[in-house]
Amino acid sequence: MTIKTVAAHAGVSAQTVSRVLRGNGYVSEETRRKVLAAVEAVGYRPNAMGRSLRATRTPMVGLVITDITNPFYARLHKALEAVLRRRGLTLMLLNSDDNLETEQEQLELVNSYRPRGLLLAPAVRSTLTEQDLASFGNYVLVSRTIPGVAAPAVVTNEQETMAEATRELIAAGHRDIVAVLGPSGATTTRRREDGYRAAMQAAGLGPLSCYTDQTAGSARHALTEALRAHPALTAAVSFNTPVTEGVLAGLSDMKLFCPEDFSLIGFTDAPWMEFFRPPISVIAQPVEAMGERAAELMLDLIDGREVAPVEHVVPGRLLRRGSVGAPRSARYPE
């Protein structure tokens, strides 16, 4: 069932079949009909391998992320796919498990398909260099960046919004606020922590960070540990959706109620947070907008347009819901 089968069946050359299928050069109406009938008759399906080999690259864009079960990446994938599909490009999704070796393997795998470009959310402490990325020709970083690597990147204004969230808790009267963050080497952790620390220091408060591998289980453990070590804690900012889940789990473990006993502002919204009791206040990350922006940058690169190796910032915003209250002590004034 190759193009030659069709050609033989229609009594024309392979090239003519190719022309009909690609709608290229000159083909008479009669021949076109014969060819299409033959395609139908033999059940021909084009072979991407042959086409891509000839073209020296594949109509794909690689997307390497850490974990598709993190809703942030699932939404990102969906947004990216929507834009790229319109241009006939296929997203090739690979998980790195936030592991350096796996990341390397997945990048080589993507590379072996000679894609049109690479979208990458690098693993923690990724050791990738500009040279590694250069072999993809076109590349855009998403969400996370790599220190020392100049590349176009799409991020959100994490420092600003995290500082805003922290100030919100301070304004509600909290003084002992913990930041439950992601992995300590991730650029996202750094930026969000920076925003938190800046706000704490501006208010003359001492910061307390704890790091997790951004799973609910690890955040749950981190929060209970923090609460045991620092019983005065009355509030937290949390790194992302799984971490927020873990914090809620930890509060439940410690029999603390939100917002009566403990206040919380999360980073990245999720559908259930609006209807949680209490509704969880969050920094809503503009995931879809980030995906669209990244996809557009990729298309710019593919089309040969100039793209500066700078961070493109898509702003998030604080959604005030019900998870912030006055601190415990404030209810029993001295």
Next chain:
Amino acid sequence: MTIKTVAAHAGVSAQTVSRVLRGNGYVSEETRRKVLAAVEAVGYRPNAMGRSLRATRTPMVGLVITDITNPFYARLHKALEAVLRRRGLTLMLLNSDDNLETEQEQLELVNSYRPRGLLLAPAVRSTLTEQDLASFGNYVLVSRTIPGVAAPAVVTNEQETMAEATRELIAAGHRDIVAVLGPSGATTTRRREDGYRAAMQAAGLGPLSCYTDQTAGSARHALTEALRAHPALTAAVSFNTPVTEGVLAGLSDMKLFCPEDFSLIGFTDAPWMEFFRPPISVIAQPVEAMGERAAELMLDLIDGREVAPVEHVVPGRLLRRGSVGAPRSARYPE
């Protein structure tokens, strides 16, 4: 940077390079070293297109699902990938948006890469035939099936568990229970509805179903409509995670509290449900086990082992948490 570049650089033939890289036939230790040095020197990366063209198929398995932002599919993808990667197979993920045309397009796309097999969660009322699937050689359906199409499939015991959930509500005293389901044409909807109806009828109760497109928004709307039309409703079973989210949203809209005013049992667990107030009782779907099972069936098919075109059932189970209470009326006995 092809194999020929390396060959020239090492002063050997292309075939010898291929032998070294594939660890195939006889190669002297000295030549091996020379070749590996040349690979390093020219920065050679294998080209999957060439290899796959030669091999007439790609070391890929297609995975066509409806929506990666549905956590069920994200978890499924992760489980499948873990198993297949160990065998050197790459998952190629495509979204059908639960849309027949898109499904067809995505299947043709996957097919054009001549993968080793297809894992499919068919779109609602999919019109795919065995013949369509046959062009993939190996295929396994996951979660959903296609009426009239004999194919190996991995499903969970939806009827049973949904009946169990319904009985649980009935046992708590509920008589007016609504099922908030998925799309009315989906086999998953059918099965879950069947279980619900069977339990209702066995108890002499009249069933009430409403259908959604399995998004939170549509379930939210469906539930509020149902409550307006049937104010006596005191409980619901819900179809999946997004629908459960929508039901909770709808309850919030109607100022109904769970479980005081309204009881709920969901289908498919999610991390936040355990810490929700109240914790949501659910039928936990064994997503990871389903993924592993499906991946194993796929490997069996790829290895040429016999796989019966039957449904492989992975059992789920009811997790009793806090979202089921006595019905409103029961608190004010007549």
Next chain:
DNA sequence: AGACGATATGTCAACGTTAACTTATGGCAA
């Protein structure tokens, strides 16, 4: 009438890789 452009189709080669075959050398048993 001759020349030229538009239309229509065919032939060839190449994209990168590897299976199958061929060639060549050395060692060793008969």
Next chain:
DNA sequence: TTGCCATAAGTTAACGTTGACATATCGTCT
């Protein structure tokens, strides 16, 4: 000494597709 096998490496062809070029017919303009 012959014959065979293990080792080592090269040559050819093919996987499916399409760009570049070649060929051929026709209408139309000078």
